[in-house]
Amino acid sequence: MEPSVLSLIIESLVKVVFVIGLVMGGVTYMTWVERRVAAIIQDRLGPNRVGIAGLLQPIADGLKFLFKEDVIPPHVYKPFYILAPTLIFIPSLLGSTVIPFGDSIHLFGRDIPLRVADLNVGILFIFAMSAMGVYGIALAGWASNNKFSLMGGLRSSAQLISYELAMGLSVVGVLMAAGSLRLNEVVEYQSGFHWNAFTQPIGLLCFVVAAFAETNRAPFDLPECESELVAGYHTEYSSMKFAMFMMAEYANMITAAALMVTLFFGGWQVPGLSKASLSPLAVSLIQVGAFLFKTAFFLFLFVWVRWTLPRFRFDQLMDLGWKALFPLALLQVFATGLGILKGWL
Amino acid sequence: MLIINVIAFVAIFSALMVVFHRSPMVSVVFLIVNLVCIALFFLFLHAQFLFAIQLIVYAGAIMVLFVFVVMLLNLRQEEEQRPGWRIQRALAFVAGPLLVGALWTALWRRGRSSEAFPGGFSSGFGTAEDIGRLLFNDYLFQFEAASVLLVVAMIGAVVLARRRES
DSSP: OHHHHHHHHHHHHHHHHHHHHHHHHHHHHHHHHHHHHHHHHTTSOOSOSSSGGGTTHHHHHHHHHHHSOOOOOTTSOHHHHHHHHHHHHHHHHHGGGGSOOSSEEEETTEEEESSSOOOTTHHHHHHHHHHHHHHHHHHHHHHTTOHHHHHHHHHHHHHHHHHHHHHHHHHHHHHHHHTOSOHHHHHHHTTTTOOHHHHOHHHHHHHHHHHHHHTTOTTSOGGGOHHHHTTGGGTTOOHHHHHHHHHHHHHHHHHHHHHHHHHHSOTTOOTTTTTSOOOHHHHHHHHHHHHHHHHHHHHHHHHHHHTTSOOOOHHHHHHIIIIIIHHHHHHHHHHHHHHHHHTOO | OHHHHHHHHHHHHHHHHHHHOSOHHHHHHHHHHHHHHHHHHHHHTTOHHHHHHIIIIIIIIIHHHHHHHHHHSOHHHHHHTOSOOHHHHHHHHHHHHHHHHHHHHHHHHHHHSGGGSGGGSOTTTTSHHHHHHIIIIITHHHHHHHHHHHHHHHHHHHHHHHHHHO
């Protein structure tokens, strides 16, 4: 009994370290990707001085954030001001733990499922975490005791709760088809190129748009819209506290991209891989690689859209959420219900 | 067991802080902490679905509205006008013991029957399937009645908002 419990603990720890490391590494290098891609889109060079092709730039930035003076303005409400970056950062990391990044891998004589936590309500857990993230932003805005910050915080909470509905509804179709809230079963349902993206395109569209709004990314980055609100809810933040807001944004992006892949693009499935006769270990590794590749594509999409589309106005944002995405997502739910009833799916 | 005790302590402490703290904003945040603690209790009962729903609906959606309203209120004025009416206080002295008494008898009766123990729950307690079956089979009428009630309340809110606009 004793060794198996110990090996379970070690297994979980390794997985936690792997996933958190992956997300944090992704966060670090997404800042570099963002700046380089932005530069390419705007026809300039971007950061290319630190290391080969600027690859050490994120590390230099991190060090700079650590050594900067941490200014706490005198007019803020300190407990919440300090709490807010943590409150936004922790849920953004927790959300990524339920995403299956591979089927299972056969190592040391046992099958290890490739996800940190296999909750039977996986998808709801991610929604719960994104709901918790709202408080970080709202409290940051309120505690900063500054008009711009408060407006940023208010806007962001309004935006998040509006788009959460559309996002939740757009996923319902997928869950109905798969018949489970477990993300792994959603992925298994899509085996053999039976991806939800083909059967539920409206749901995919709603989900992607809502995910952009949920992560506060352009064209929906109203909460930190610099032309109106200085820097929105993080106007008063400096050094590592500011960095935590940024890291949370990128971590949320990674979770959202991974979720898009998991729900609509077959997760770790590679079509036709079962026909090729490969060793189980190679299959597992290819699947993990496929998952990371698909996720990377959607991360690139996030960056691509940000530097291509102009920002929405706030009333347009609300109209889009409530009057376009919400009914569309409902339509998808009905269509999926009909499909299941008629036996098409 | 230790973790549950810690969470229970945090839950009670945050509940007290909701009542006693002077600043409404701090009270709201402690209420969120309290609701998160309750969600954690569900998790320890293996009711993962209830855990997620408690977080999304109560700690998430509803409390965001609270935060919203408190953020928009003119807090300084509110804080100065804090001491309430006398009737309110008198009523509190009556209602408080009544509530405690009701809860006590309920717990007392429950505690003597075997259902009070976690082992007595069905194996599917708190899963999505279990809740779905309860809502759409056993309590269908009550569920639909509640949804009609909510729709009526929503229409009422829209009507009130419209009237002020014109």
